[in-house]
Amino acid sequence: MWCFSLQRRYLHSSLCLMKNLKSKTPAEQRWLQRQLKDPYVKASQQQNYRCRSAFKLLEIDDKFRLLQPGYSVVDCGAAPGAWSQVAVQRVNSAGTAPESPHGTVIGVDLLNIPPLDGAHFLSSHDVTDPATHAKLLELLPDGRAHVILSDMAPNASGFREMDHEKLIVMCLSLIDLAEKILQPGGSLLCKYWDGTLTHKLQERLSSVFSSVRTLKPNASRKDSAERYFFARMYRKTGKQS
Structure with a gap:
């Protein structure tokens, strides 16, 4: 699976996500917050893996x-x-x-x-x-x-x-x-x-x-x-x- 489009390019940067968080539904907010805190999401970006998996x-x-x-x-x-x-x-x-x-x-x-x-x-x-x-x-x-x-x-x-x-x-x-x-x-x-x-x-x-x-x-x-x-x-x- 696409891992939410390569983790949405690390969710189009943490800064953009935090700015847009209030406009999301509660479920979307929970998902975004979890991604931001996930060390494997961050590591996948640092090590150039396409997905945390x-x-x-x-x-x-x-x-x-x-x-x-x-x-x-x-x-x-x-x-x-x-x-x-x-x-x-x-x-x-x-x-x-x-x-x-x-x-x-x-x-x-x-x-x-x-x-x-x-x-x-x-x-x-x-x-x-x-x-x-x-x-x-x-x-x-x-x-x-x-x-x-x-x-x-x-x-x-x-x-x-x-x-x-x-x-x-x-x-x-x-x-x-x-x-x-x-x-x-x-x-x-x-x-x-x-x-x-x-x-x-x-x-x-x-x-x-x-x-x-x-x-x-x-x-x-x-x-x-x-x-x-x-x-x-x-x-x-x-x-x-």
Whole structure:
């Protein structure tokens, strides 16, 4: 997602926001105030990340070494490209470390993703579409990925359980994608919103991955139902094409 248009260019500067705060609705005021106080929003600007969500992936990768130089990565729901930025750095897909293996990063989103050196973006593509799967198989070295990332989410409806169910369905579609492109031993990291169907997703992941754990990065807001499943050691099911 666009992270409110790259955090609205840091909300068109803190000064402008403070001047306009009184003209906003109470909900808008709360959101703007939260953004102004958010250290990850500020850090994303200072470190040239497209969105604060980059720090979620950075924290997870620092701890679990998910992304390695030379790896092939598919970033689902990639817009605006913050996770792809992290992946490009960690797998060396831009070739900035000549002594290290050269990786591959492919981002997919229904939205437009601005170009990024070291990444190949499939904008206006549905990650559940067989045509997108075919394109990924064509672009990936040997037609296989080491890692599937997903920070994608549906547009919020305001009905928590409905939104939860929609995101679970999206996450389940990633398991179908894994059957097409993920190499044996590969990993999947996907965002979900906690709810009644969480166990169903965890069970499906556990049926094809040897290790599945729940993560809540520090950059994930404490009051959010957002969680991540980190699944490792993918086991082929025999359904791959």
